Amino acid sequence: MTLSRRRLLQWSAVAAGAAALGTGTVAEAAEKDPDWTALRKRLHGALLLRNDAGYEEIRPPFNLLYDDRYPPAIARCVDADDIRKCVDFAGANHLRFAARSGGHSYVAYSTPGNGLVADLKLMNRVEVRRNGTAVVGPGARLIDVYHALAAEGRALPGGTCGSVGISGLALGGGIGVLMRKYGLTCDHLVGAKVVTPRDLRVRSVDPGSDLGWALTGGGGGNFGITAEFTFRTVPAPPRVTVFVVNFPEGSGADVYGAWQDWITAAPREFWSNISVLGGPNPAAGVPGCLLGGERRARELIADLERRAGVKGAVSGFQETDYPGAMDFWSGNLGRRRFMAASRVLTRKADPAKLSALVTGETKVALEVNPLDAAVSDVRPTDTAFAHRGVFGDVQVYLSAAPDVDRETAKREVNDVQTRLAEFATGGAYVNYLNDDQKDWATAYYGVNLPTLRAVAAKYDPSGVLAFEQGLSPCPG
Template identity: 25%
Template sequence: MKLSCFIFLLFFISTSLATVPPNSIYESFLQCFSNQTCTTPDKLCDVVLPQSSAIYTPTLRAYIRNSRYNTSTSPKPLIVIAARSESHVQATVLCTKSLNFQLKTRSGGHDYDGLSYVSNQPFFVLDMSYLRNITVDMADDGGSAWVGAGATLGEVYYNIWQTSKSHGPHGFPAGVCPTVGAGGHISGGGYGNMMRKYGLSVDYVTDAKIVDVNGRILDRKSMGEDLFWAINGGGGSSFGVILAFKLKLVPVPPTVTVFRVEQTLEENALDMVHKWQFVAPKTSPDLFMRLMMQSVTRNTTQTVRASVVALYLGRQTDLMSLLTKEFPELRLKTENCTEMTWLQSAMWWANVENATVAKPEVMLERNPDTANFLKRKSDYVETEISKEGLDFLFKKLLGSGKLNIVFNPYGGKMSQVPTTQTPFPHRKRLFKVQHSMNWKDAGTVAESSFMEQTRSFYSYMAPFVTKNPRHTYLNYRDLDIGTNSHGPNSYREAEVYGRKYFGENFDRLVKVKTAVDPENFFRDEQSIPTLPKKV
């Protein structure tokens, strides 16, 4: 976009935004957007969407992935901008800033606490879902891909599979949910079931494009290494709007193996879970074993079910040999294992039925406007939990309803990368804990009950996880750990959650933020603050 287009500046009193009629706000924004993009307003009816637009609600709802924020009382943006081009993103930033509104940027909508599409302040939503172009080049340094921020991980995996067929199979180390947006996932660090082999998604980002607070499009060279570092694990929304990432692809074997094994307390799940802590983070980096624990009813008796779900980058025979030796408590059998291609394993992990015969195009399905009510929290464990500790947690889990506790092992490549190489500081931990609560019952009574169960178990975990601070994963966004009112105590408020997300890397993130967005335009309830201004 050429910013030399004549900009029609409108006088706007920012201190009285709440009293300005919505139509006036829309007309002011539309005129500014029209001037910035050199496009007549009548050509923007499917891009700049006021609340009166027929497609406003379907567009807003499409990528709300938590039903807690999809109610009649949930705060709604005054305008949704469904960007179709980079120039639309530039114009959105400049026009939102000129009107002094808050801007929320959404790629896939999987922000667990809704920070990409909800605010208690007057705000606009920039929807990036149309900026989903993916260009794979297998001739570039062993394979690379430019991925638009609005692309989903499923689309990324599908396009890599399509293009790399004749070059040997390739993949990318990222998440297992195919509808997650690439922009938010990667800028928050990005992890998946190949992280023990390859590390995080951000370890394979070689370039990026971002719109900064001045509406400029910057790549890695023009943004500089500090900003490039910050958006690779520090969350993009504090620094600008991510347009795209360039990713280095990784080779995957022609055959991989998956399995799922379940044990209840009566089947010695306690011994299995205890041993898992000594094996999963230390075994071959080709093996990723996720452990999930939940209260279930078996034969009218309430018990805890422990499930190990795994990906092995190799053949079944090698996997069986490895785990028979290292993890006999798992009682893995040949019939538990299935060999398949890497793309089929991505479908299997996404719970696609009959993944070995399903059409790969299933990875392109976005499933818009589908969500549960949910709450997520996270923790990190540094030393193995004793059997007594696990027994205590299992007893508490029996009274925690639908809560699912997930252990994700680290080790392998994760522990080999310096904790300051990217903003993600948790690489040396033993494993990560996800507290996952889903429910379908609408209403405040149900929400209060499920939220209380989740928070109670979180308190029971306290003795077994990191302390001072109690660390948390940015992409498992959790407003319980602190929020920022962006008043005179903004830095101190941000330091509370910032140290939990970023550890010592918080200080460098604040310096980058202060340099690139000194007026704190790109802000949300848990954004990186600027340095306090000296009096």
């Protein structure tokens, strides 16, 4: 999921057009055009306006349902000084502002329709030091991070979509296939360089500081713009076995019931999630990733089938190395058309209730990720990621057909999310943003919300980074 950063336009100037402001589409217009030429002269990288060559290549957000976002200017930042100048320009001109890494913001907050985007994709270096730490640029894609680390015999727990930017993933937490063994991506953050709007400084921070702590799961775009990350890495596992087991229609409840007991009993070297697939008779899909060999993986599959009383069809089974496994999960790196939301499960869910949420004429799927083992070795307040000591996270996901518009997709996903919240905690994963989530601040940040708001107010008191679901104070 990418970083999302936005400063709202002057509130008094847009009071009459509040509805249009919320859309972030090409129809929005600032009161007057900023002096883009002046900014262009200050930057080391390029500044692309809407009619410039190359603009359309980098403009679109990852989610095709938000393809109507046309920022008036995109800065192709090449260093921290470019980021600093963009933050300065946005603040001085009362502009919406967003820094964008991979561009995967679920609701395209990183591609505001009326404002300046600091595109960080060119800041993508990955350097592995002798002590095993990795210095990573904010625009690096996960698949490139994984391969660069593997070349040096190292690994970092992270997400499964290779085109996601490291910034959004790490700043929101970072769930993925190695997390039951090694924890979240944010748990490995040991340092960062951050441009803070308050004083336009490039700060060196560590997790022991208030700002450093806020970066360990406090969400992208809330405190400053991260210009560099330093991560603690682990030795790359020499053998990794991956697979997907597809279970037939009508088995969704039985497989889910078996899966949630099976995964909590599994060794930490093993990760799996489950998708309960919507339809008249929900089916289930269960991927798995074992830091080990084929024999043990096949034993785990057989155990799940025995518990569920259902035979599955195994696909993609292979014993490989660490980069091979990351390639397996990355799959298609192209853009997608989807709508999503999430809810946190404090404990295991009633299988019949969960399956009933997606029973009927629906294409919504429920993807459940475990948040046990190493993830829950950490206390909720030790990092800004508060969802520790819980069972898992449920992503409500709709892969939208070409004839399904954004509002229709929202209604279907939010209907399921609302009913799911009746037996979930109400918490949610900030990297699965949903712009209709009414309780978003408490849901995303839980017990850490007051402290995170205080950190945002300290480092961005004027609300340069404010956006619809941001923690920075709204400009007055």
